[in-house]
Amino acid sequence: MSSYNVRFAPGAEPSASSTKPATPDYSIQNLAPPSMSGRKVGVLGSTPIKGRWSGISSVSSTSKVSSFMLNRLFTLPDEEDMQDLENDPRQVVLTEGKLPDRVKNVEYAVRGKVLYKSWEINKQLKDDPGSLPFTEVTRCNIGNPQAVGQTPITYIKKFASVLVDPSLLDDFPDRYPSDIADKARKVLSEFPKFGAYSESKGIKFFREVAAEWMTERDGYPTDPEDIIYTNGASMAIRTVLELLVDGYDTGILIPIPQYPLYTASLVRLGARPIGYYLQEEKNWGLSVSDLQEALEDARENGVKVMGLVVINPSNPTGTVLTRQEMEEIVRFCEKNRLVILADEVYQENIYSDEKPFISFRKVAADLNVSIEVFSFHSASKGIKGNCGFRGGMVHCMNLDNDVMAQLYKLFSLSLCANTVGQAIMAAQLTPPKPFDPSYAQYEKERSAIFDSLKRKAKLVSEKLNTVEGYSCQPVEGAMYAFPRFELPDKAIAAADEEGQKPDLFYCLRLLERTGVVAVPGSGFGQREGTYHYRLTILPEESKFEGMLDRIKAFHEDFIKEFS
Numbered sequence: 001m002s003s004y005n006v007r008f009a010p011g012a013e014p015s016a017s018s019t020k021p022a023t024p025d026y027s028i029q030n031l032a033p034p035s036m037s038g039r040k041v042g043v044l045g046s047t048p049i050k051g052r053w054s055g056i057s058s059v060s061s062t063s064k065v066s067s068f069m070l071n072r073l074f075t076l077p078d079e080e081d082m083q084d085l086e087n088d089p090r091q092v093v094l095t096e097g098k099l100p101d102r103v104k105n106v107e108y109a110v111r112g113k114v115l116y117k118s119w120e121i122n123k124q125l126k127d128d129p130g131s132l133p134f135t136e137v138t139r140c141n142i143g144n145p146q147a148v149g150q151t152p153i154t155y156i157k158k159f160a161s162v163l164v165d166p167s168l169l170d171d172f173p174d175r176y177p178s179d180i181a182d183k184a185r186k187v188l189s190e191f192p193k194f195g196a197y198s199e200s201k202g203i204k205f206f207r208e209v210a211a212e213w214m215t216e217r218d219g220y221p222t223d224p225e226d227i228i229y230t231n232g233a234s235m236a237i238r239t240v241l242e243l244l245v246d247g248y249d250t251g252i253l254i255p256i257p258q259y260p261l262y263t264a265s266l267v268r269l270g271a272r273p274i275g276y277y278l279q280e281e282k283n284w285g286l287s288v289s290d291l292q293e294a295l296e297d298a299r300e301n302g303v304k305v306m307g308l309v310v311i312n313p314s315n316p317t318g319t320v321l322t323r324q325e326m327e328e329i330v331r332f333c334e335k336n337r338l339v340i341l342a343d344e345v346y347q348e349n350i351y352s353d354e355k356p357f358i359s360f361r362k363v364a365a366d367l368n369v370s371i372e373v374f375s376f377h378s379a380s381k382g383i384k385g386n387c388g389f390r391g392g393m394v395h396c397m398n399l400d401n402d403v404m405a406q407l408y409k410l411f412s413l414s415l416c417a418n419t420v421g422q423a424i425m426a427a428q429l430t431p432p433k434p435f436d437p438s439y440a441q442y443e444k445e446r447s448a449i450f451d452s453l454k455r456k457a458k459l460v461s462e463k464l465n466t467v468e469g470y471s472c473q474p475v476e477g478a479m480y481a482f483p484r485f486e487l488p489d490k491a492i493a494a495a496d497e498e499g500q501k502p503d504l505f506y507c508l509r510l511l512e513r514t515g516v517v518a519v520p521g522s523g524f525g526q527r528e529g530t531y532h533y534r535l536t537i538l539p540e541e542s543k544f545e546g547m548l549d550r551i552k553a554f555h556e557d558f559i560k561e562f563s
């Protein structure tokens with residue numbers, strides 16, 4: 001099967017609605033409300049409401065709110081709507097069937113069926129503690145370190161707190177080491193109120209900080225104007241994809257397996273995810289011939305391929321690319337006029353001494369290529385794991401000024417990234433230096449987290465490779481293992497009977513028997529006939545080895561049951 005035809009998500013299939021209409025005129029004068037086609041305008045009456053705050057507010061929230069506040073305009077239904085109303089007694093305006101395919105076809109495995117089942121099991125454990133063969137649910141489904149026990153880094157917390165409430169610096173001077181206080185005062189002198197919108201690209205001071213960090217990392221001067229702070233890397237990725245694609249005849253090359261945001265975002269944009277396979281037997285490395293095949297296939301099918309996504313270190317495979325692989329990718333993109341989207345959110349999570357992190361920006365600069373490279377980074381990953389603050393950024397290399405202006409326009413539609421997230425991202429790029437007063441504590445906290453991740457990264461593949469029927473490539477970076485497991489025909493048939501993909505069937509069983517929440521490989525893409533799941537290495541170290549033992553015992557029982 002050609003990689004082009006891989007079915008990532010139903011939205012990747014052509015549909016009648018994919019035919020591009022003539023460019024509509026969106027000029028302001030054409031945005032007047034369209035004719036109501038004979039519909040009359042009506043008014044809804046007032047309704048009593050009950051709020052979550054009832055009992056807290058001194059004014060009863062169940063009191064009748066003025067009809068003025070609740071009156072709203074609506075258009076009276078036409079014949080088609082009347083038919084819908086007959087079919088659906090709830091009388092809502094929106095039904096799922098009316099939503100665009102672009103929306104319905106989006107899939108995001110990381111928050112799928114296994115997770116929902118884990119919530120049920122959690123409840124069962126609370127309501128009836130002895131009813132299951134385990135005492136707690138072990139969440140290995142999402143790279144959200146602080147949600148599974150990781151302690152926040154003090155330096156980052158303190159820095160962000162004083163930016164939000166500068167009076168803390170005067171009221172509690174002993175609480176904030178002088179390096180944190182000095183940095184915060186510098187920021188506040190340029191951007192005094194964190195409740196204000198910032199520039200759409202991000203607070204200038206933070207962009208300068210990021211530019212200095214990149215200059216030091218890559219050895220090339222960096223212009224702060226090429227950096228944009230975003231609400232997590234996700235927002236940056238979605239917006240850059242939006243800049244690149246234009247309907248179903250355009251697409252982007254993405255790895256299989258991949259972090260599913262890419263397929264989901266492309267489906268959402270009505271464009272095409274074009275898969276290229278990673279080579280599991282070569283530790284999920286990448287071959288230019290696979291890239292070439294996927295590209296040619298797409299082009300033969302009339303798809304204009306705009307760019308290539310590379311995730312390094314990789315989610316979900318835990319692989320770190322070699323410099324040689326990176327050079328080949330850059331040369332391939334240069335030759336085929338493709339933009340590079342370098343997802344480098346795990347650049348701090350490197351566990352193999354032989355494979356240091358190298359940025360695509362550096363390799364592209366070393367090779368002196370003129371193609372565009374977008375580099376994504378995040379506050380969510382690394383050692384600090386500040387996922388909830390939604391800090392992220394993108395650096396744009398070789399971008400034409402007019403194109404940058406268009407990208408800037410897209411970002412400015414959201415006004416700016418949240419300012420605290422910007423602060424957290426910037427703080428993560430500029431940790432304390434040796435001899436700074438906050439250094440000792442920072443380094444102690446950082447190394448405790450990093451060393452533990454490194455030990456777990458080693459242990460996970462060692463242990464899983466002792467399970468008969470399993471093979472797990474080494475975890476060189478990121479936060480995940482992506483083991484492959486064999487399934488007996490009887491298990492595949494049983495899954496089929498339940499209308500489930502075999503890897504989902506397996507992961508649900510794993511959860512029910514061990515409490516371990518893993519994400520089925522089909523959510524990331526995998527070669528047909530192979531089965532994987534993704535497991536984070538984030539659970540507490542004291543429980544990690546025991547969890548791997550439970551997985552081994554489960555698999556042996558599973559094989560017996562279905563042989």
Ligand SMILES: Cc1ncc(COP(=O)(O)O)c(C=O)c1O
Nearest residue numbers: 232233234259315345378380392
């Ligand atoms: C490879 C990859 N890219 C991007 C993201 C998005 O991260 P953020 O939290 O910064 O939006 C994730 C999140 O898990 C990821 O794994």
